[in-house]
Amino acid sequence: MIARLAAFAFACLLTMFASAPAQAQSIVATLSTDNVPILSNFTGERIALFGVIEPGNNLRPKDGYDIVITVRGPRGAVTVRRKEQWGLMWLNLDARRYIAIPAFISIVSNRPLNRIAQAEVRDDLRIGVDALIPPQAVSRGANDPVFRDAMQRIRRQQGLFTEGDNKVRFITPTVFRANIDLPGAVPLGAYDVEIALFSDGAxxxxxxxxxxxxxxxxxxxxxxxxxxxxxxxxxxxSLIALLIGWLASVIFRRD
Amino acid sequence: MEIYLPIAEMPVDMFLILGMGMAVGFISGMFGIGGGFLLTPLLIFVGIPAAVAVATQGPQIAASSMTGSLAYWRRRAIDFKLAFVLLAGGLVGTLLGVLFFNKMQRLGQLDTVITLSYVVLMGTVGALITWESAKAALRKNDKNAPKRIAGRHRWFEGLPLKMRFHRAGMYVSAIPLVGVAMLIGFAGAVLGIGGGFILVPALIYIFRVPANIVVGTSLFQILFTMIAATIFHSATNQSVDLFLALLLMVGGVFGAQFGARAGANLRGEYFRLMLGLLILIVAVRFATDVFTPPREAFSATQTETGR
Known part of the structure; x- marks a missing residue:
């Protein structure tokens, strides 16, 4: 952790000096860890993200910069089922299959997304939970909004799709820190973190x-x-089970 | 204290699971049953995936029936020949049950099958036991209780392949025994239950096995069917969670000791009446799931992961 922070400080200094004849805007960022191990007492983890905005030759926007961070878990197939009435019973009768659905989505920003950029801009850039769920080309009826919404609702309830519009904090106008919160039931696999810098809504x-x-x-x-x-x-x-059963009978033997 | 389950891939409260194991162990020790029919629904209720909850019952029930079998074995209250005949049917039933379980899981109907089977099976068995014991409790002074009438035969007594079971004092065809054990093995693998609460009444009421032999014999055969279920489930769907099983076993083993002591002071008919009502409660709990409109009609399951 300390080594990482030192490396990060070094990176910051490097960008400050090296970018004297800077051209375009850029972001330098690092995560507090690049591997989250799940130990037996794992109940979730908070990853910190530090970043520096390098303004380049551009003018600083009058409202300040906006940062949107999209954390995306491994993609997989999801089946959404609906219970319907069948006689007196309620059974899973209808289903839709979705492919390439991220198992985890977390979008954190410094203020609400609708104030950072317009809906069309965000959709084009694939920013937002709904925008990250690709339209389904193969599966029959999968673009049915009822099922699509249900999937998002369920994943939100499980804490696997989240949005946090106050989790990015600017320490100075160009240095920010964000918290990425992973729940205890976080899916395993490779995660992508995309950091998008907005200036005046673009x-x-x-x-x-x-x-x-x-x-x-x-x-x-x-x-x-x-x-x-x-x-x-x-x-x-099974052998462990037999052993425990036998041990219990030895410990508690009364006859 | 939370502990992460490697197969269920989720954290659970260690003391909650230990406590559940202990509570169910208490009941199972009291009634001489495995308690799977209570534990599986409880595990599903706290959020463990149904597949993991059912598959992990195998080792848990194996551990508790091991303790029980050893106690009955010391008292020479096991008819091994009868147990092995039952086991033959039980193993076939278990294998078929696991195959059916996997098929239903692929079709996405596993939860429905588990719920419906609980309603039907628990409802029937619970109602029968409650009815029979309530009747017995009400007319316990009546001397005209139905007894076996000499010379009158039940339908299955005419079947071939007759075998003599010395300790149980029976001379019956192996076919109905294997058939009953097969059905119970099937139900056990699909529902995550040992089946003792069906096997014991079946042996007593249908085959007239003496009460002092029946529990030990049933525990002994359940021990082996559950080992088979553990291995079959592990081999085909990899849903047996070792950590969850360990917690349940440790909790269950302790609970069972206290339960057995509590059970020793209970009178027969009340004992069965309580067991019957307990089974009925589980059936009603599941029935409300199927027969009332769900609060959330949708469910989403991850079927494939790209890692």
Whole structure:
């Protein structure tokens, strides 16, 4: 952590001196970690993001800069089902399948998105939860807004799709810090972080970072064993069960 | 204190799971049942995926029936021949059950199947046990209680493949025994239950196995069907969560000891009446899920992940 901060400070200094004959605007940013290990006591994690805006030759916007950070988890297929009445019962009768849906979306900014840029601009740039869910070309009826909205609603309730318009803080007009909050049930995999700089309602520049969420040693080992040698895993689990059952009968023996 | 479950891929409160294991262990020790029919719904209720909840019952029930089997074995209250005949049916049923479970999971109907089966199975068994024990409790002084009438045979007694079970004192065809065990093995694998609460009454009421043999024999056969279920589930859907199983086992083992002591002071008919009502409550809880309009009609499941 300290080494990272030092590296970051060094990067900041570097940009300050090296960019004297600067041209376009740019962002230099770093995450407090690029790997989130899931230990047995994992209940979620906060990743900090630090960034510096390099204004280049451009004038500083009169309202100040805006930052929108999009954190996107690994994409996968999702099936959305709807319960419908069937006689007296309510059963899962209708379903839509979606592909390339991010398992996690978090959009953090320094103020509400609708005040940073207009809806069309944001949609073009794929900024916002809805804009990150690609229109479905193959699946029958998947673009049905009822199902699409339901998927977003459920993921929001689970804390997997979030928006936070106060999670980016400007420390100086060109230095910012953001918090990325990962919930306990965060999906595993590779995450993309896109940092977009807005100036007067238009995109000035953007840059990307990456981090990984992976299980730590013991958890990873158990999960891998369950998948790599499933029969052995089942046998071992049964053996442990027998051992515990036997131990209990030894400890509590009364006759 | 939270602990992260590697297969369910979610954190749970360790003491909540231990407590649930203990509470269900208490009840299972009291009634001499595995308690899977209570634990699976509880796990689903706290947010564990249904597939993981069902598959993880295997090792948990195996551990508690191991303790029970050892106690009955010391008392020589197990008819091993009967247990192995039941086991033959149980293993086939378990294998079919796991295959059916995987098929339903692929079709996206697993939750519905689990819920509906709980309603039907628990509703029927619960109502039967409650009815029978309420009747027995009401006319416990009546000397005209129906007894087995000599010379009158039930339909399955004419079947071939007759076997003699010395300890249980029976001479019956193996076909209905294997059939019943197969059905229970199937239900066990699909619902995450040991099936003791069906097997024990079935052996007593249909096959007239003496009460002192029946619980030990049933526990012994459940021990092996649950080991098979653990291995089949692990091999085909990788949903057995070792950490969750460990928590449940440790909680359950302790709870069962206290439950067994509490159960020893209960009178027979009241004991069965309570068990019947308990099963009925679980059935009603599931029935409300199916028969009332859901608050959230939609559900979203991740079916594939690109890692």
């Amino acid at each position: 995109l000035a520049t953007r840059t990307n970072l990456k981090f990984n969420v992976s299980k730590d040693a013991v958890e990873q080992w158990v999960a891998e064993a369950a998948h790599r040698s499933p029969i052995l895993y089942g046998a071992a689990t």
